[in-house]
Structures are given as structure tokens and as C-alpha cells.
Amino acid sequence: MNFIGERINTGFKDIKQAVMDKDPGPLQDWAKKQAAAGATYLDVNLGAVSADPADMCWMIETVQGAVETAICIDTNKPKILAEAIKACRPGMLINSTTAADEKLDAMMPIAAEHNASIIGLSMDEAGTPKDVDKRVENAGKILAKAMELGMEPQRVFLDPIVMPLKYMQDQSQRILEAARQFQLFSDPPPNVVLGLSNVSNGTTHKKLINRIFLVMGIANGVSAAICDVMDMDLVNAALTAELVMNREIFADSYVRT
């Protein structure tokens, strides 16, 4: 299971302030906490705080100064990505491209060139699909582009695009079905990633909904999640689900504390 730590994002006030003040403390603190909790990647998101690639590079270098964990470069701007990726140690993940031609043609070659992995959102120029088939079509287009550029399928993390349960209740099972169908593209299959917290948007029982949705996702082939890696109930539920799916070898002390 790939756990992508979501916390180094200027959407959080402490990170936003730290980036504006160039104060490494909060970033490094969250980097260490999430790494200790077992994060596979640390998402780094500059958000709308700045459009200057140098600020994103500062964030990445600050995080890398504290931990060895691989970076997940969270930007949809090719210009920022082109600079940020040079600041990363090997093994980075790009978050993200879509199936829109303009985006795909800009982002995917950068991933291929730097031997990076990349998240592919199964949306296109028309936005996020409401049905399974269009999600699968978009995801297939992204994977095909990657393979055309010589990337192995496991380096592509396809995202069926999670919708809020509360507001779009009919979407969840379609998302799970799309995730299941993504497995059929290749052998070995691509990774499948969920931007998990979106499912519980606006709800009272956020953690419970996140946890159940991730477990059901894993049963349908999900192998990665951008999530609160400090939520040990979530992490351990996911690890248990992976055992149930026989993707990991069992050991009594498999839970994390």
C-alpha cells in the first residue's frame, strides 16, 4: 500500500504561514511525523500561495532536509513541475496530469524524462465524468501515453476521482467499479490512487467514511491513497484489507502503532 501524506499543503494554515515566512519548522515537523507514521510519499503542495517555482523548490528541499521519504510533487502547472522535479531526489511521484491533451502532452514527458511516477486523474477537457466508462476511457488514454513514452504501468497511478458521498451518493460505487476496471489495462496492472478525503467532505463522521471507503477501494484494486497518514485506524484498516486481498504476507505484528 502506498500512503501519500497529505499534510504539507498550503491549504493548511500552519503550512501556508511557514511558506510565506520561509520558516522550515512546520514543514520539517510534518515531514518527520508523516515519515515516522509510515508514509511512502510526502505530498508537497504550494497551492495558490505563490506561482514562483523557487517557492516550490524551497518546500521540497526543506522536506528533503528532514527525511528520506520520496516527494509527491503536487502541482498542475508544468512550469512549476519542470523546476520542482529537479529539486527532488529519485523516486518522486508527480501529482498530477489529466487526460486533456494539453495537460497530458505537457506533464507526461517530464515524468518519463525524470524517471518519475505520475498520478493520472481520469478527467479530461469536459471535466470529471459522472459514469464508469468515461473514467475508464480517460484513464486508458493516460496509461497509453505513458507506455508510449516507455514508462512501466506501475509508474502510473490512475485516479478514478473521488466525489463527496454526502452530495453525490450515486458516484461512490461507480468510482469503485472504475478502479476495478483500471486493473484490466495491463499486467502487471497500473497503480490506482484515491484522493481520499474528498469522499467525506462536509460530513460529520469523516474518519469512519474515509476508512470504509479506502477498505472498499482496496478490495477493488486501489493500491495508493492521498490521506491522513497519522490516522492509525485508517492505516491499519488499509493494511488489514491488503492482507485479506492476499497482497501482503501475514505477520502477527503487521499493525502500526
Next chain:
Amino acid sequence: MDVVDIKEKWTNQINTVTIGAKPDEGGTRTSTVTVGGETTLPFLTFEGDIPNRPVIAGMVTDVVPDGWPDILKQAIGDEINSPVEWAQKCVEQYKVDLISLKLIAPDPGGQKRSPAEAAKTVKAVLEAVGVPLIFWGCGDEDTDNEVLPECSQAARGERCLIGSATESNYRTLGAIGTADKHKVIAEAPVDINIGKQVNILLQDAGFSLNDVVMCQVTAALGYGFDYVYTIFERVRIAGLKGDKLMALPQIANVGWETWKVKEALQDDDILPGWGKLADRGPLWETTAATGYLHAGADILTLAHPQSIATMRQAIDELMAAH
């Protein structure tokens, strides 16, 4: 007709572990042994890297094990009565990569020798040979918990590989490994789940998995060999697929287990039709060793000089194949 190589793309690399420390690293070894580092299954050099060839550890015991057949004792010679001379013979004549010393004299069911005597043996063997040393307790955990710390201290800084940490004594092994800068063998009783569990326990106790070699109680041929073979293979596949808890080098303790079973002990007067023991004994050891080598063993312990020679040739040929 050309046969196209089918290549699997693995995502992870097996850890490397270096056994033995030279003077500039705080030890006195004249050579070191590095195992692991594979990015593919055994000998598939067309598919990935095998940066370190599998190695052979010459088996030595502090006292001659009860029940070893004459054909084995005679093949080793009088040196079998002295661990120091036996180890020297292993290095000089059998050309082993390292020594695997099994400390059976302290066994409460045997000679009940003191931990201090065991430590003296370890020290003497280290002084007598320049290759790295693996040493194992007798297998009785209470005894080993006294013997191994004393031996560890006597070998401080030599970066030995110590066997073995189990589900119940991992704390002791982790602690002495850290204190005296040694590597540790994590052992499980023919059980892949316990194998993983011991690794988790060692890691949780603060011992780095970069300093661990995995071991399953190694079945002799005909005594569960197929179970252990499968475990070696599954461990390696899980490690290559990305399970960091399984991405460790593995040791097969072939010599110790082979020379206990009737096929390697009894001649054709008792087993008519089975052929002469002088040939069959080393063949029994070699056949199991060859299997484990193909299943993912990085270190083989072997006792019979003929087995050592045969396996060295086998490794040479397998590594040269591509």
C-alpha cells in the same frame, strides 16, 4: 530457434549486508563478504542485477557433533577435533568465503560447557583465520541468552553474523548486535509468517533490517525441503515486489541439517540399494544446497569438503552463464 527472454520488472532491491570488518573498519578481518543487492530472482542475470554472488560458509563446530558419520569425519580429517585447525583448513584448503561456527558445547543436553569457554573458541577462531565469521548458539534459548552475549563481546567490532534471533529471544540478539556492531540472523521454524514477524520485532526493538539475514530452519532433503524451498522463494519474490520486511538476504544452514538424517548417515548395509554412503552423503548435502541456491539463498553453510567444492563450481558456472 531463438527463445525470447521473458523479463519481469521488479520494483525493489534486496538489502545488502556486509559481514566482517577490516582493520580500518574496527575489526581484524583480512577479507569481508557482502551478500544481497539482487534486483531479480536467482541467476536471472539477463533480467536484473546480481551484484554479489552467493557465498559458501564452511561449517565448523566447537566439539564434534554426536552421530556424524565416519565418512564425513574422515573427509575433514583430524582437524575436526580443533575448531581452530578445522576453520584454518576450511579457509586454506576448501577455499570457503567465511566460517560458520556452531557452538554446541554449552548445550545443557550435552557437554554443558561455560559461556566463557564458548567465547574463547570464538576468539581463537577469529585469531586463526582472516575471513568473516558466522557463529550460532546451540539452539537452547536460555543457554544461548548467556552464551551469545559473551561471544558477541569477545568478537566486538568484527561484524560477525550471529545466529539466531527468534520470536522469543530477539531482544537479546538485537541488543548484542547493536552494542558490539554485529549482524544478526532472524530465524523462523519453517513458517514464512513468523519469518516476517521476527523481522518486525527486531525492527521495533530498534535493530535495523539492513543488518539482518533471514533464515528458516533449513530442512534436509526429504525432510520438508520442498516447504523451505517454497518459503525461500516466496520471501524473495515478496522482497523484490516491494515488501521491505522481506527484502533481506537469506542463509540456508544446509550442513547442520543434512548430517542428521538417515540418508546421510547410514551406509548401504542398512539401506540396501541406496548406494555407498561415501558418495551419497555429500550428494545429499549438495542436492539440498543446489535447491536452496535456486530458491534464493545468499549464504550456504556446508560441512563436507566435497560438497563445498561442488557447490563452488556450481556457483561459478551459474554466475558465468550470462
